[in-house]
Amino acid sequence: MGETAGEGTMHIGELAERTGLSLRTIRHYDEVGLLKPTGRTEGGFRLYTQGDIGRLMVIRRMKPLGFMLDEMTELLRIIDTLGGIGSEDPAVRADLDGFIIQAVERRAKLQQQLAMADEFLALLRTQ
Known part of the structure; x- marks a missing residue:
């Protein structure tokens, strides 16, 4: 070795x-x-x-x-494209914006789940 x-x-x-x-x-x-x-x-x-x-x-x-492997592959392709020549391609930027919107929405769902978990813990602690 x-x-x-x-x-x-x-x-x-x-x-x-x-x-x-x-x-x-x-x-x-x-x-x-x-x-x-x-x-x-x-x-x-x-x-x-x-x-x-x-x-x-x-x-x-x-x-x-919660992004799937194919979504990860696509986002990495977008990041690679934006890091290289042609990084100002409007279609690629629009694709990135789509991922940003999805990430914001998914983050909001996670925040809601955390809030419910906090409420559940508070309920258990009052028992």
């Missing part, structure tokens, strides 16, 4: 530690195409960069809002 990550790269274990995600989750994201390793060592070990951490954090933040 003598390979080491080069400057600016890290193995999957370090990526997992830095993002709080499991190795299994990161490998699953690779399998479904959400996060491809930036490279591989001669021994075939996955290598990741700081940019991959950012991508994983976007995925991690979408999960509690």
